[in-house]
């Protein structure tokens with residue numbers, strides 16, 4: 001699928017991941033190396049993300065999910081949490097300007113109840129503003145945790161059984177999937193994590209079941225469109241068996 005842009009690199013379009021998950025790690029270390037406050041690393045990280053989203057659109061990737069703020073990130077110092085939230089708010093506010101020409105659909109996944117009113121309202125505005133775009137769907141995982149997402153799905157299933165809308169026996173994987181934040185979207189095909197860490201950190205636990213993992217030592221603000229193409233290209237050469245032979 002092409003989104004009206006020319007491809008920059010020769011990547012086999014039959015072997016593109018439909019859904020790429022990204023754990024954007026290393027902003028703090030990037031800043032520390034430069035003697036800058038951690039906030040500067042997060043700002044640089046937000047700039048890096050804009051370029052990667054543009055590249056995903058250029059390549060014709062259908063879905064990208066980025067881990068922007070986890071359910072565990074509230075443990076960070078209050079000023080860092082505040083800065084991250086303001087950065088996210090700006091990103092959403094400027095979505096039209098930043099992503100002009102990209103045709104990106106923005107969705108926010110995660111638990112909204114704990115977020116401030118301003119950011120909650122902006123999420124609704126930005127989602128509405130971009131919902132009819134036809135390019136890459138960018139899921140921003142905000143106050144997101146994979147365990148919280150699955151727990152929430154379980155709670156909804158129980159409520160539906162209690163209300164007589166569902167039989168316990170008819171609960172299958174699709175019934176769970178239908179209650180995830182990413183319902184209707186394909187599983188993650190390719191999971192990228194930067195900064196040399198090799199953990200899932202509670203990211204998309206259900207959706208990454210058969211994902212190919214790609215790790216790099218580069219810190220997130222240094223992660224460039226060429227690195228993204230490299231990961232996508234390597235994905236195209238992996239043999240996926242989904243449990244078969």
Ligand code: FPP
Nearest residue numbers: 024025026027028029045046068087088091
């Ligand atoms: C991990 O680096 C990164 C985060 C917890 C936040 C990710 C946020 C951004 C890339 C910018 C804002 C995002 C959007 C969508 C505008 P770290 O702080 O844990 O780095 P460290 O491990 O080196 O300390």
